[in-house]
Each structure stands twice: as C-alpha cells, then as structure tokens.
Amino acid sequence: MSSLAAQTIYTPEEYLALERKATLKNEYLNGEILAMSGASNAHNLITLDIATELNIQLRGHGCLVYASDMRVRTSSTGSYFYPDVVVVCDKPRFEDNVFDTLLNPTLIVEVLSPSTEAYDRGEKFVHYQELASLREYILVSQNRIRVEHYRLTETQWVQTEFQTHEDVLPLISIGCELSLQDIYRRVPEVVG
Numbered sequence: 001m002s003s004l005a006a007q008t009i010y011t012p013e014e015y016l017a018l019e020r021k022a023t024l025k026n027e028y029l030n031g032e033i034l035a036m037s038g039a040s041n042a043h044n045l046i047t048l049d050i051a052t053e054l055n056i057q058l059r060g061h062g063c064l065v066y067a068s069d070m071r072v073r074t075s076s077t078g079s080y081f082y083p084d085v086v087v088v089c090d091k092p093r094f095e096d097n098v099f100d101t102l103l104n105p106t107l108i109v110e111v112l113s114p115s116t117e118a119y120d121r122g123e124k125f126v127h128y129q130e131l132a133s134l135r136e137y138i139l140v141s142q143n144r145i146r147v148e149h150y151r152l153t154e155t156q157w158v159q160t161e162f163q164t165h166e167d168v169l170p171l172i173s174i175g176c177e178l179s180l181q182d183i184y185r186r187v188p189e190v191v192g
Helices: 011-020 039-060 117-121 123-128 178-184
Strands: 026-029 032-035 063-069 070-075 085-088 107-114 138-139 147-152 156-160 168-173 176-179
Touching: 011 026, 011 032, 011 176, 039 063, 039 085, 039 107, 039 176, 039 178, 107 117, 107 178, 117 123, 168 178
Parallel strands: 107 138
Antiparallel strands: 026 032, 063 085, 085 107, 138 147, 147 156, 168 176
C-alpha cells in the first residue's frame, strides 16, 4: 500500500520567517519551499568571475552587483529566488528593513546546472519577467561555451546566443560587456 505525503503550503510570510533562520538556502514558488542544492566547481568559478567583471566595470557608476546570496522577490504574490548574479542600477528597493530581499533588479544571471536548467529557462524566467525593473536575463552553461542573452525590447524579450571564446556579450541595460573568454577563463575543461 502506498501513501502520499501531504504537501505543506506556506504563505510568503511563513517562508521568509523560516528562510531567515535557515542554515541552507531555499527558494519559494507557489506556496512551496524548494531546497537549493550545492554548486559545482565550474558553477562557482563562472559565477564569481561574472560578478567580479561586472563589479569592476560598474565601480563608480551607481550600480550594485550581488553574487548568489541576494534573494529576489518577483511578484506581490511572493515568489522568491536566489539568482547567481544580480545587478541593480536604480536605488535598491528591499522588501523590508532587513535588506535581504531585492525588489528591483536590472539584470539577472543564472549559471545553468543539470538539475535546474529547464527550470531556469522556463518557470523561473516566467516569474522573473514579472519584474518591471528587469531588462536583461543571462543564462550561462557550465558544461560548454554557451551564453544565452535575453533583452527586453519595448514589448518582448529578444534572445541572442554566444558560443565562442571570442564572443563579447553586450549588456546594454548596465553599460557593460562580458567576454566569453573572461566568463570561462578558469574552467578550461569546458569545450565549445
């Protein structure tokens, strides 16, 4: 005889209270708390190099770069995610006076993992599109040289792909660019 476990649905407020006490990060979607898994060596190096490059380029320009631990709320119904890299170029707006949940990112980067790739491309991107402030969404493969760039034009998201070390990714919303050489420089095992 099989039994189905009862699924617990949490309010956004309950999630946030639990998350602020948690020792491990969890995302929140449609009332469910979703545990985040650890990241690979390549994932960590790519994330750090992107955040470092953007931080250097944006120094003195009024934008802030966050890596991995800045939670983002995507809607008033309360979906919460931890993007790999977040940039905000307006005055940062936070959910409350704890200052750990950003409401107005300009650019979000997700480094794809085998277990999250479909989610990052699909449902998570749909929720990110609810953010009125978001102008660019970047998906970076950690297993091969491939960066997908989504940029919001007036009414639609336009996708461009980059797949060689020589490619340079223009980040118009924040006035920066990233070379794929810089993104993948410390992960030589990645091949095109």
